[in-house]
Amino acid sequence: METILLCIIAIAVLVVALVKLYFSHLGIEEIIAKTDSRTDFKVDEQTEDSLTFSTDIEFVNEGKQCATLMDCFVRPQLPYEQYDGLELKGHAELLSAPREDDYFEAYIIQRKGYENNLDHAFIKAQVKLTARHGMTIKEAISKMPDFNFQIIWLETGRRVANYRQVRIEVPAAELAKLAGTELVEA
Numbered sequence: 001m002e003t004i005l006l007c008i009i010a011i012a013v014l015v016v017a018l019v020k021l022y023f024s025h026l027g028i029e030e031i032i033a034k035t036d037s038r039t040d041f042k043v044d045e046q047t048e049d050s051l052t053f054s055t056d057i058e059f060v061n062e063g064k065q066c067a068t069l070m071d072c073f074v075r076p077q078l079p080y081e082q083y084d085g086l087e088l089k090g091h092a093e094l095l096s097a098p099r100e101d102d103y104f105e106a107y108i109i110q111r112k113g114y115e116n117n118l119d120h121a122f123i124k125a126q127v128k129l130t131a132r133h134g135m136t137i138k139e140a141i142s143k144m145p146d147f148n149f150q151i152i153w154l155e156t157g158r159r160v161a162n163y164r165q166v167r168i169e170v171p172a173a174e175l176a177k178l179a180g181t182e183l184v185e186a
Contacts, residue, residue, distance in 0.1 A: 029111075031062075038058075065157050074150070074152075075149060087132055092104060094121060139181075149168055
C-alpha cells in the first residue's frame with residue numbers, strides 16, 4: 001500500500017514538473033516602452049495661462065505570449081517644494097482610441113512576430129502645465145527647472161498583473177522653446 005501511495009505521489013510531482021516546464025517553454029509577455037524612439041515634444045494647446053504638450057511612445061510586446069495593457073497613466077514629477085509656479089497634470093491615451101474622459105482603454109498587444117502586426121501600440125503621453133500665483137504660462141515656464149514624468153502601466157498575460165514604469169526627462173530649455181519664451185537665470 002505504501003509503495004502504491006509513493007508511486008502516485010511521484011507521478012503527481014512529475015506531472016506538475018512537466019506542466020511547469022511546458023509553460024516555461026511557452027514563455028511570458030514582456031511589454032517594453034520604446035522611449036529612445038519617442039517623438040519630439042509638441043504643443044497640443046497653449047493659452048495665456050496653460051500649455052499642454054505631448055510625445056508619442058511605441059509600446060511593444062517582446063515576449064512569447066500576448067499581453068494586455070490594462071491601464072496607463074502619466075505622473076509628472078515637479079513638486080511644489082522644487083517649484084510652485086506651475087501645476088502639472090498628466091494623461092495617457094492610445095493613439096488609436098483617444099478618449100476625453102481620462103479613462104485608459106485596455107488593449108491587447110500580441111506576441112512578437114504576430115502575423116497581423118498587432119504586436120505594438122502607440123501611446124500619447126500628455127502633460128498640462130497651468131501657471132500659478134497670477135503668472136502667465138510664459139513667465140512660469142521661464143523660471144522653471146528641468147523635470148521628469150513617469151509613464152506607469154499595468155500589464156498582464158501569463159503572469160500576474162504587475163505595474164511597470166519608465167521615466168522621461170523634460171529639459172526646461174526645451175519646454176521654454178516650445179512655449180516661445182526663454183529661461184531666466186535665477
